[in-house]
Amino acid sequence: MAAAPKKDVTKNLRINMIIDLINKKTPYGGVTKKELVEKFEVSEKTIERDLNAIENDFRVPLIRKEKVVNGVKRTYYNLEAGYLPSLSPEKATVLFLSLLQQKGSALSGHLNELKDALVSTLFKYHYDPKELAVERLQNRIHLVEETLVEPKMVGDRFTKLIQALKECYRVKIRYFVGYKQEESKRVVEPYGLICKRQNWYLVAYCLERKGIRVFRVDQIKDVFPYTSEKFNYPDDFNLKEYMANSWGVINDGSVCKVKLKFSPGVSHRVKNVIYHPSQAVEEELADGSVIITYNVCGIKEMKTWIIQWGSNVEVLEPSWLREEMCRMAEDILKLYRK
Numbered sequence: 001m002a003a004a005p006k007k008d009v010t011k012n013l014r015i016n017m018i019i020d021l022i023n024k025k026t027p028y029g030g031v032t033k034k035e036l037v038e039k040f041e042v043s044e045k046t047i048e049r050d051l052n053a054i055e056n057d058f059r060v061p062l063i064r065k066e067k068v069v070n071g072v073k074r075t076y077y078n079l080e081a082g083y084l085p086s087l088s089p090e091k092a093t094v095l096f097l098s099l100l101q102q103k104g105s106a107l108s109g110h111l112n113e114l115k116d117a118l119v120s121t122l123f124k125y126h127y128d129p130k131e132l133a134v135e136r137l138q139n140r141i142h143l144v145e146e147t148l149v150e151p152k153m154v155g156d157r158f159t160k161l162i163q164a165l166k167e168c169y170r171v172k173i174r175y176f177v178g179y180k181q182e183e184s185k186r187v188v189e190p191y192g193l194i195c196k197r198q199n200w201y202l203v204a205y206c207l208e209r210k211g212i213r214v215f216r217v218d219q220i221k222d223v224f225p226y227t228s229e230k231f232n233y234p235d236d237f238n239l240k241e242y243m244a245n246s247w248g249v250i251n252d253g254s255v256c257k258v259k260l261k262f263s264p265g266v267s268h269r270v271k272n273v274i275y276h277p278s279q280a281v282e283e284e285l286a287d288g289s290v291i292i293t294y295n296v297c298g299i300k301e302m303k304t305w306i307i308q309w310g311s312n313v314e315v316l317e318p319s320w321l322r323e324e325m326c327r328m329a330e331d332i333l334k335l336y337r338k
Contacts, residue, residue, distance in 0.1 A: 011050070014040055014042070014050065015050050015053055015054060015058065017040070018036060018040070018047075018050055018051075018054065019054060019058070019060055021036070021039065022062070022077055022078065022079055023079055025078075026078045026079045029065070029067070029076055029078075030065060030076030030077050030078040031076060031077055032074050032075065032076055032077070033047055033048070033051075033075065033077070034074075036050075051077065060079065061079070061080035062077050062078065062079065062080060063077075063078050063079075063080045064076070064077060064078075065078060097141060099111060100141060100143060101143055101145070101198075102198070103143065103145070103147065104145060104146070104147025104148055104151050105145075105147070105148065105151060105198045105199075105200075106148065106151065106154045106155050106158040106200050106217055106218065107155065107158070108148075108151045108152075108155060145198060146197070146198065146199075148218055154217060154218045157217065157220055157222070157223045158200060158217055160223040160225060161190055161193070161202055161217065161220075161223060162193075163225070164190045164223075164225055165190045165191075165192070165193065167227070167230075168189075168230055168231055168232070168233055169225065169226055169227050169228070169229055169230050169231070170187055170188065170189050170207075170226040170229040170230075170231060171187070171188060171190065171223050171224060171225050171226060172185065172186070172187045172188075172223075172224040172226060173185070173186050173187075173188060173215065173220050173221075173222065173223055173224070174220070174221040174222040175215055175219060175220055175221065176219045176220075176221055177219075178219065183221065186206050186207070186208055186209075186213075186215075187206075187207045187208070187226070188202075188204035188205060188206050188207065188213070188215075189204055189205040189207070189231040190202060190203075190204045191203045191204055191205060191212065191233065191234075191237060191239065192239040193217075194214070194239075194243065194249050196248055196249055199216065199217075199218065200216075200217040200218075201214050201215065201216050201217060201249045202214070202215045202216075202217055202220070203239060203242070203243075205231075212242070212251075214249050214250060214251075216249075244277070245278070245295065245296055245297045245298075246296065246297055246298045246301075247276060247294070247296040247297070247298045247299065247301050247302040247305070248298055248301035248302075249298070249301070250297075250298035250300060250301055251297055251298060252297050252298055252299075252300075253297060254297050254299075255295055255296065255297045256295070256296070256297070256299070256318060257293055257294070257295050257317065257318070258293065258294045258295075258296060258299070258302065258315070258317065258318070258321060259282065259291060259292075259293045259315075259316040259317040260291070260292055260293075260294075260306070260313050260314065260315060260316065261289055261290070261291050261313065261314045261316055262289060262290050262291075262292065262309070262312060262313050263289050263311070263312040263313070264287055264288030264289050265312055266309065266312045266313075267284075267288055267289055267290040270290065270292060271290060271292075275294070275305075276294050276296055278293075278294050278295040278296065279292060279293075279294055280292065280293050280294075291316065299321060303321070303324065303325065303328065306325060307325070307328060307329075307332075
């Protein structure tokens with residue numbers, strides 16, 4: 001049995017311990033004010049101030065449930081959003097670093113608040129500070145990621161799309177079309193979201209084009225919810241199945257087999273990273289190079305990935321893709337020879 005807390009425990013530590021206790025008791029009906037008074041050996045007024053601080057300062061919503069026990073009416077306190085799972089220091093650290101990884105993405109709008117809440121409710125009073133040391137750990141981690149110029153603005157639009165997705169209502173979007181360098185306005189029915197290298201894409205039925213289209217969220221300039229215009233999510237649509245053959249986020253419906261030869265210098269890496277579910281090692285050659293095949297659609301996206309490998313990859317099949325890669329290489333050469 002855990003030792004009773006000392007009377008001289010600091011206010012913030014006691015509040016964190018109260019949150020922890022309410023968290024543990026939530027699945028079993030919650031905890032009463034009397035139980036908190038006895039547990040922490042303080043006055044009822046102190047507990048009332050602590051509960052008020054939890055909601056207003058720590059922003060941890062609580063719900064109160066009235067129950068009659070042995071003829072006595074009692075108030076039980078619970079966490080509004082359900083209870084938090086028990087996490088080891090190792091798992092808590094992984095969760096913390098996962099939040100750090102979202103810095104500069106569409107999810108970063110409330111990142112600092114989430115980090116603070118995570119530290120206060122999971123770390124500071126659960127573990128020995130020397131064991132976790134999240135602040136020092138954060139200074140020892142450097143993330144090399146693409147970041148949005150205006151993550152908060154993109155995050156606000158992202159939140160609106162999430163809500164429309166959950167409640168199945170249409171939205172009007174103002175979308176910047178990159179290759180045309182112009183904006184267009186569409187009314188769409190949100191079907192789902194895709195995340196590719198921390199960039200988010202909306203999969204939606206476009207009423208204007210009368211078909212499913214994919215929109216990059218950071219290129220959506222405005223979102224106007226049509227909350228009264230509900231739509232029925234199609235029973236025959238499955239996002240994972242729809243995207244299964246896509247190399248990235250484009251499903252153009254044309255699946256073909258692509259055969260690539262990677263040089264010895266990168267063969268180890270490409271064999272140990274799955275770039276697509278269909279990836280298969282066809283042959284390992286004597287010089288250390290490797291031939292890998294993919295059955296994919298959305299080849300337009302794949303071409304930009306292939307070009308990144310430079311002279312370390314050669315397209316063997318199909319012949320038309322080999323010719324297109326050759327033209328891309330010639331265009332790049334012309335650019336640098338001007």
